[in-house]
Amino acid sequence: MVGKTLIRIEGVTKRFGQFTAVDDVNLEIEEGEFFALLGPSGCGKTTLLRMLAGLEVPSDGRILIDGEDMAGVPPNKRPVNMVFQSYAVFPHMSVADNVAYGLRMDGVAKAERAERVADALALVKLDGMEDRKPDQLSGGQRQRVALARALVKRPRVLLLDEPLSALDAKLREAMRSELAQIQDKVGVTFVMVTHDQDEALAMATRCAVMNRGLLQQVASPTDLYEYPANRFVADFIGSVNMFEGRLTVDEPDRAVITSSALPVPIYVDHGVTGATGTAVWAAIRPEKIEMLHRPDGGLPPRVAGVPEGHNVVPGRICHIAYLGSETVYDVQVDSGARIKVLRSNVARYEERGFDWEQPVWLAWHPRSPAVLLS
Amino acid sequence: MEEDWKRAKGPFAIIFSPPAFWLFLFFVVPLAIVWAYSFGENVGPTTIEISGTFRHYVRAGDPVYLDIFLKSLWMAALTTLLCLIVGFPVALAITFAPDKAKAWLLLLIMLPFWTNLLIRTYALMAVLRREGYVNSGLGWLAEHLGIAFEPLPLLHNNFAVVLGLVYVNLPFLVLPLYAALDRLDRSLLEASLDLGAGHLRTIREIVVPLALPGILSGLLITFIPALGSYLTPDLLGGPDSQMIANVIERQFKRANDWPFGAALSFILMYLTFIAIAGQAVLAGRRRRMMR
Amino acid sequence: MSREAIGPLDYLRRWPLRLWIALVAIFLYAPLITLMAFSFNESKRNIIWTGFTFDWYFKAFRNAGLLEAFTNSLTIAALSTAISVVLGALVAVACWRFRFPFKAGFEGTLALPIVVPEICMGVAMLVFFSRVMPWPAGLPWPLNLGAIIIAHVSFCFPFVAVIVRARLASFNRELEEAAKDLGASEWRSFMDVLVPHMRPALVAGALLAFTLSLDDFVITFFTAGPDTVTFPVKVYSMVRFSVTPEVNAASTVLIVLTVLLTAIGLKLQGREVAKSGGA
Numbered sequence: 001m002v003g004k005t006l007i008r009i010e011g012v013t014k015r016f017g018q019f020t021a022v023d024d025v026n027l028e029i030e031e032g033e034f035f036a037l038l039g040p041s042g043c044g045k046t047t048l049l050r051m052l053a054g055l056e057v058p059s060d061g062r063i064l065i066d067g068e069d070m071a072g073v074p075p076n077k078r079p080v081n082m083v084f085q086s087y088a089v090f091p092h093m094s095v096a097d098n099v100a101y102g103l104r105m106d107g108v109a110k111a112e113r114a115e116r117v118a119d120a121l122a123l124v125k126l127d128g129m130e131d132r133k134p135d136q137l138s139g140g141q142r143q144r145v146a147l148a149r150a151l152v153k154r155p156r157v158l159l160l161d162e163p164l165s166a167l168d169a170k171l172r173e174a175m176r177s178e179l180a181q182i183q184d185k186v187g188v189t190f191v192m193v194t195h196d197q198d199e200a201l202a203m204a205t206r207c208a209v210m211n212r213g214l215l216q217q218v219a220s221p222t223d224l225y226e227y228p229a230n231r232f233v234a235d236f237i238g239s240v241n242m243f244e245g246r247l248t249v250d251e252p253d254r255a256v257i258t259s260s261a262l263p264v265p266i267y268v269d270h271g272v273t274g275a276t277g278t279a280v281w282a283a284i285r286p287e288k289i290e291m292l293h294r295p296d297g298g299l300p301p302r303v304a305g306v307p308e309g310h311n312v313v314p315g316r317i318c319h320i321a322y323l324g325s326e327t328v329y330d331v332q333v334d335s336g337a338r339i340k341v342l343r344s345n346v347a348r349y350e351e352r353g354f355d356w357e358q359p360v361w362l363a364w365h366p367r368s369p370a371v372l373l374s
Numbered sequence: 375m376e377e378d379w380k381r382a383k384g385p386f387a388i389i390f391s392p393p394a395f396w397l398f399l400f401f402v403v404p405l406a407i408v409w410a411y412s413f414g415e416n417v418g419p420t421t422i423e424i425s426g427t428f429r430h431y432v433r434a435g436d437p438v439y440l441d442i443f444l445k446s447l448w449m450a451a452l453t454t455l456l457c458l459i460v461g462f463p464v465a466l467a468i469t470f471a472p473d474k475a476k477a478w479l480l481l482l483i484m485l486p487f488w489t490n491l492l493i494r495t496y497a498l499m500a501v502l503r504r505e506g507y508v509n510s511g512l513g514w515l516a517e518h519l520g521i522a523f524e525p526l527p528l529l530h531n532n533f534a535v536v537l538g539l540v541y542v543n544l545p546f547l548v549l550p551l552y553a554a555l556d557r558l559d560r561s562l563l564e565a566s567l568d569l570g571a572g573h574l575r576t577i578r579e580i581v582v583p584l585a586l587p588g589i590l591s592g593l594l595i596t597f598i599p600a601l602g603s604y605l606t607p608d609l610l611g612g613p614d615s616q617m618i619a620n621v622i623e624r625q626f627k628r629a630n631d632w633p634f635g636a637a638l639s640f641i642l643m644y645l646t647f648i649a650i651a652g653q654a655v656l657a658g659r660r661r662r663m664m665r
Numbered sequence: 666m667s668r669e670a671i672g673p674l675d676y677l678r679r680w681p682l683r684l685w686i687a688l689v690a691i692f693l694y695a696p697l698i699t700l701m702a703f704s705f706n707e708s709k710r711n712i713i714w715t716g717f718t719f720d721w722y723f724k725a726f727r728n729a730g731l732l733e734a735f736t737n738s739l740t741i742a743a744l745s746t747a748i749s750v751v752l753g754a755l756v757a758v759a760c761w762r763f764r765f766p767f768k769a770g771f772e773g774t775l776a777l778p779i780v781v782p783e784i785c786m787g788v789a790m791l792v793f794f795s796r797v798m799p800w801p802a803g804l805p806w807p808l809n810l811g812a813i814i815i816a817h818v819s820f821c822f823p824f825v826a827v828i829v830r831a832r833l834a835s836f837n838r839e840l841e842e843a844a845k846d847l848g849a850s851e852w853r854s855f856m857d858v859l860v861p862h863m864r865p866a867l868v869a870g871a872l873l874a875f876t877l878s879l880d881d882f883v884i885t886f887f888t889a890g891p892d893t894v895t896f897p898v899k900v901y902s903m904v905r906f907s908v909t910p911e912v913n914a915a916s917t918v919l920i921v922l923t924v925l926l927t928a929i930g931l932k933l934q935g936r937e938v939a940k941s942g943g944a
Contacts, residue, residue, distance in 0.1 A: 055564050057670035075567040075673050088565035092583045101579075102569035146565075153569065379765040385851065386763050393756035393822065394771070400819045401778055404789035407797065460692075463685045471677040479677075479686070481931075486693045488923050492882050492897040493916040496904050497696035500703070500913075507699055510713070544693065560674065567673055602782025604883050609904070619784035619883075626788055626887070636792075639785045646782055 006031040006189050007052065007157060012061035014047050014213075021047040023213035024061070029157075029206075034183050034190045036204035038197060040236070044213040045193045046085075049159050052191065053082045066156060076105070081150035082159040085166070087142045089134045095121070095145050096130035102153040120152035123182060140171050151186060158183075160192040164199055176202050197237050201225065209233050225285075230374045234283040241289070241339050243282045247274050255371065256310070257282050261337035267310035269366040274373055281372040286342035288368040291329060293352065294359040303363050312363045315339065317356055329354060331362055412636035422632060430637035439621065443641070446617040449532070449607075450600035453539040457547040457596050458589075460540065465551035466577075469558075480552070487545035495609050498538050502528040502610070530612040538606040547596040554588020555581065587657040594653040598646050618642050701920060704913035721914035731915055734899035740807050741895060742878040745817035749874040750867055752818065753825025758859070760826075761833045778820045779827070787887035790816040794888060802890070809893055816888045817878045824877065825870035832866030872930040876923070 007029040014022040022044040029035045037045040050056040051063060054075035063070045065079060081102070090098050099120055103113045121127050124144035134142055143163065150158055163179065164172045180203050183190050194200050200207045201221040209216040209224065209232070217229035228234035231242065243266065245259030250272050257266040257280055266282045274280060292301055300312045318338070319330035329341045339362055343354075354360065379386040412431070414424040433439070468479045486494060501507050509525040516523030528534060558581065566576040582589070604619035611617075618638060625635030671678045677686075707716040725731055760772060778786065790812075794800055800812040836859065844854035882897040889898055896919065903912050 053564075053568055055568070055673055057672050059670065074572075075564070076570045076572055080568075082565070082568045084561045084565055086559065086561050088559065088561040090562060090565070090580060090584075101566070101571075105570035105575065149565075149569065376764040377762060379763045382763070386759065386765070389755050390759040390763070390765070393752040393759070393826075396752055396818065396822070397756075397775060400793070400815050401789075402774065403797065404793035405777075405781075405785075407792050408785070408789045411792065460689060463682055464689055467677040467682045467686055469676075470674045475677060482690060483693075485924065485927065486697065488876050488880075488927055489697065489920055490880050490897060490916070490923070492900050492904075493700070493919060494697065496900065496912065496916065497700040499904065500700055501696045541692070541696075544689075563674060573673075598780060598782065602784050604784050605901075609901075619782065622784050622788060626791060632792070635788060639788050642782055643785050646780060650780065 004031045005029070006033075006066060007191070008064040008067075009048075009052075010062050010064070012048070012051060012058045012063060014044070014051060014056060015059045020213050022051070022058075025210075025213075025215045027208060027215065027218065029189065029191060031189055032187060034180065034203060034205045035192070036200035036207040037191065037193045037210060038200040038207050038236075039195065039210035039216075041195055042212075043210040045195075045210050046161060048210070049082075049161055049191065049193045052157070053080055053159055054078050055082075079156040080159055081153050081155040081157075082161065083143070083146045083150050083163055085161040085163075087139075087146040087166075089137075089142050089145050089149075091134050093134075094130065095126060095132050095134070095137070098134070098145050099149045099152050102149060106153070116152050117148075120148040123151065123185065124148045139166055140175070143167070143175075147182070151182075151188065155188060157189045157191055160190060162193055162195070164194070165196070172199075179203060201237070209236060211236070226370070228283065228370055228372065231281055231283070231372050234281075234370060234372060239286055239340060239342075240283045241286065241337075243284075243337070245280060245282060247272060247276050247278050247280050250274060250276055254366075257369075257371065261335060262313055262333065263335045264313055265310055266369055267306045267366050268369055268371060269305060272371050272373075278373070282369040283372055284364055284369045286328065286340040287326075287344075289339065289341045289362050289364045291331070291341045291343065291354065292361040292363065293354075294361045296359075301361055301363055303365065306366050311366065312361060313339075315360055315362055317354055317358050317360060320354070320356060331360060333362075408636045408639055411633050412640050414633045414636075416631065416633060419630075430634045431641070433634060434637055434641055439638070442616055442618060442621055443645075446601055447645070449536060449539065449615075449617060450597050450603075452536055453543060453600045454547070454593050454597045456536070456540045457544050458551075458593065461544055461548040461551055465548050465555055466581075468548075468552050469555040470560075480549075483545050483548050491542060491605060494542060495538060495605055498534075498541055499529060499609060502534055502537075504529065529610060530615075532611070532615045534610040534612075535607045535615045535617075538610040539600050539603060542603075542606060543596050543600055546599065547592050550588060550592030550595055551585075554585040554592065557588065558584055586660050590653050590657055590660075594649060597649055601645065601649070602642055697920065700913055701917045704910055704917045706910060709910060721910040722918075725911050725914040725918075728911065730894070731896075731899055731903075731911070734894045734896045735915070735919075737807075737810060737893065738879055738896035741810050741813050741817060742875050744807070744810075745814045745821055745878045746871050746874040748814070748818045749821040749825050750871050752822040753870055753874075754829050754863060754867060756822070757826045757829035757833060761830060775823050775826060778823045783881075783883040786816075786820060787884040790819075790884055791887040800890075802892075809890075812890075813885055813888050813893060813895065816884050817881060820881075820884065821874040821877050824873050825867075828870040828873065829863055829866045832863055836862050868930065868933055872926070875926070879919075879923075 005028050007027075009025055009027040012022060012025045013020065025048060037048060039045045047056055051058050052065075054070065054073060070078060090101065093101065096117055099117045100113050103116060108116070117130075118127070121130065124147050126141065126144050126148060129137070129141065134145070137145065143166075160179075164175055167175060176199065179190075192200075192204065201224070204221060206218065206220055207224055208218045211232050217224060217233045219227070219229075224233060224237050228237065234240050235242065243257070243259040243261050245257040245261075245266065247255060248258050248265065249256035252271045253269065255268050255270065255272045257268070259266065259282065268282075272280065294314055300314070302308065303311050313333050313335075315331040315333040317329050318332045321328040324345070326342055326344050329343065331339045331341055333339060341362060379390075410424050411422055413426050413428070414422045415427060415429075417423045434443075464479075464483070468476055468483075471479060499506070503509070504525045504527070506528070508528060513523045513525065562580055562584065563576055566580045567573075571579065602619050603617060604623060607615050607617045607620055619642070622635050622638045622642070625631045625638065629635075676682050703714075704721055705717050705719070706714055707718045707720070708714075756775065760768070760775075765771075794812045800809075803809075804811070840858050840862075841854050844858045845851075849857060880897070882901060885895050886898055886901070889895060896915075900912055900915065903909065
């Protein structure tokens with residue numbers, strides 16, 4: 001991490017009438033980061049991005065870029081540029097005129113302008129398209145124009161509003177890595193808004209998850225997935241089995257959670273720092289649950305590092321969704337819970353595969369559950 | 375999509391005949407007669423012989439009438455320009471207003487438009503008269519300040535006519551302008567601001583070029599009625615502020631020179647069509663440029 | 666911060682624009698409001714306020730000519746609106762539904778009454794009704810208004826057609842097909858599906874036709890005879906040379922009537938649109 005704070009968001013709130021779109025958000029974004037604002041639609045992430053651009057004005061709080069308070073600084077005077085969701089490529093200007101527009105506004109001399117436009121178009125691989133009109137371009141090319149048009153101004157921060165949402169699936173995959181490469185090359189700080197968790201996890205160095213205007217968690221993609229801060233984040237990022245229960249044991253090196261949904265308590269090998277008896281949630285990812293055959297009258301398998309009678313439950317497969325690279329099994333536990341289990345299809349053919357209605361054991365490692373207090 | 379009329383002759387006849395018949399008898403026929411009269415001669419007090427003469431069209435080129443045509447065109451153009459200057463900021467503000475304010479502002483613009491034209495013109499007369507509200511207000515002010523005051527000649531001159539035309543036609547321009555601006559993609563304006571352009575620059579470089587077809591049709595919708603206006607110059611104008619319509623009226627109602635009046639009417643119609651064609655060509659060229 | 670900050674595109678919240686709109690509003694409304702205010706003024710020389718009175722209203726109501734003109738105007742507006750709505754709806758459906766020879770030419774002709782200068786149309790009506798189809802004099806009321814009504818319908822129904830046509834463009838033809846699939850006849854599906862869809866446009870068209878007819882001076886001026894005077898023509902003859910509070914009073918009545926009609930129309934239209942499920 002580079003470490004120098006570039007953007008500082010202090011207690012920013014945005015209200016539209018009665019509705020609070022962004023609620024007291026505090027956030028720091030460092031120089032050179034590829035930062036993602038992630039959340040479901042209507043969570044306030046786009047509003048926050050637009051406030052960075054100066055297109056919305058905060059109702060409360062302040063935004064500092066490079067240590068300078070942005071209050072009262074109009075969008076055209078800010079060291080940030082934006083790639084709009086609709087791309088907002090000017091339809092009456094050629095590709096080159098679009099890219100040159102911002103430089104013209106800054107009064108950059110003609111010769112330098114031409115040079116920088118050419119460089120920017122080369123960066124996004126649109127060289128040779130200078131004279132095309134936007135309606136002669138594909139969606140992906142229009143997006144490149146929007147990108148070049150923003151980057152050519154050499155902003156301190158590049159804002160991207162759902163940059164990949166309008167592209168088709170294949171192109172989206174390709175653009176993910178290309179955007180990351182471009183960011184590497186130009187070294188500009190990128191702040192991206194997205195509702196697509198895969199996109200955020202794949203591209204960003206750090207993500208902020210938002211919900212209903214509130215910041216839920218700011219962390220690296222790995223930490224978001226493996227150490228979610230609360231139920232919302234655990235549920236929003238990826239798929240998860242959530243068990244509501246009470247903390248019955250809480251020592252520095254272990255904790256036990258009893259849930260009415262499971263016949264056995266959940267054992268974890270770390271402390272939780274909550275009073276015994278408090279309501280907690282254990283979140284276990286489907287790929288972190290192991291599934292074993294359960295012959296009639298067989299004893300439950302032992303999980304290493306777990307006392308007997310924990311982390312192993314009997315159940316019956318009630319649904320199978322085959323997804324090609326992996327398969328998702330829905331397992332009905334006798335106590336009522338339904339648990340999702342994900343297995344990679346490593347081999348093309350499995351001698352002892354799992355089938356509908358089969359009795360199975362489900363077991364998980366003491367480090368697999370994430371214990372959530374809220 | 376559309377059905378061929380031959381496949382449903384009965385329903386087509388029932389639906390189509392009444393309006394087509396009306397349009398033909400009560401619109402096409404009367405206009406055709408006027409057109410024919412424009413090539414005719416007065417042979418008796420009430421009889422006109424269609425002799426195929428172009429005399430009346432030639433006469434319309436007399437300096438007296440040419441002047442009036444030029445003046446009418448100039449007044450209509452000036453009115454349209456003033457409406458644009460006054461109306462553009464209003465349309466801009468309405469476009470980006472919150473929904474509720476938008477509805478009220480549109481009503482604010484529309485309400486005078488629905489009010490009777492004659493009443494509006496009359497109201498303006500009361501304001502501008504020698505002893506009208508403006509002059510009495512200024513007179514009262516002058517009296518209190520101890521300055522000698524001669525009432526301003528506000529009515530019965532060209533100034534009053536242009537003011538009246540702007541007053542009457544302003545909504546004609548604001549509504550199409552609003553419609554044109556409202557169709558613009560907001561993010562284009564935001565992109566322009568984001569790229570470093572100020573508001574005026576954004577309006578000049580982005581808003582006007584993109585909304586141009588709509589702006590042009592708004593200008594046309596204002597220009598055409600202004601060019602053919604009768605009531606405003608008649609009531610607010612002086613002896614030298616006659617427009618084409620007033621001359622036409624005189625030929626029919628007082629001078630009883632119907633053929634000449636008919637010729638003038640058709641010249642006015644042709645001018646209108648030229649304006650429409652001009653707008654269509656400009657808008658078409660614009661559209662091609664965008665492609 | 667109690668007041669919300671102004672965003673970059675909140676043009677309405679910038680003071681120069683607010684001032685501008687206020688000035689435009691004053692420009693548009695001050696003459697009308699003073700006109701209405703001075704209809705309650707005691708003094709005949711209506712510049713200086715001398716006291717409140719309803720006298721001018723009584724005078725206007727006792728002015729038989731003014732009253733007759735007023736009634737004539739409303740009658741003409743009502744009748745020509747009714748005819749215009751029917752003709753406009755028919756022609757809109759015909760052009761929307763059918764392909765026929767010279768259709769483009771017909772549609773162009775239909776648009777002519779909208780663009781032709783009023784004075785030309787007035788002249789045409791004058792010629793038509795004096796030379797081709799003289800309207801018999803001395804017919805009982807309201808038949809004596811026939812010529813004016815015909816002239817008004819001629820320039821009103823194309824406006825109705827434009828509005829209805831625009832509405833028809835948003836009609837989902839599958840609805841009609843569904844009705845027929847469920848057993849409705851051609852006529853039933855027309856009445857049960859198409860007419861309800863057109864209703865907001867019919868209301869809007871009627872409102873526009875009524876306003877246009879009530880508002881018209883020039884065309885009526887050329888068509889009206891001495892015994893068929895409408896309100897605008899009457900007021901014209903009264904104000905040509907003088908401004909009297911009686912006219913103020915009559916005008917105020919008409920303005921209030923217009924505002925009321927507009928309000929009712931907007932309410933009705935809003936309800937119609939809401940009923941038919943949005944635009």
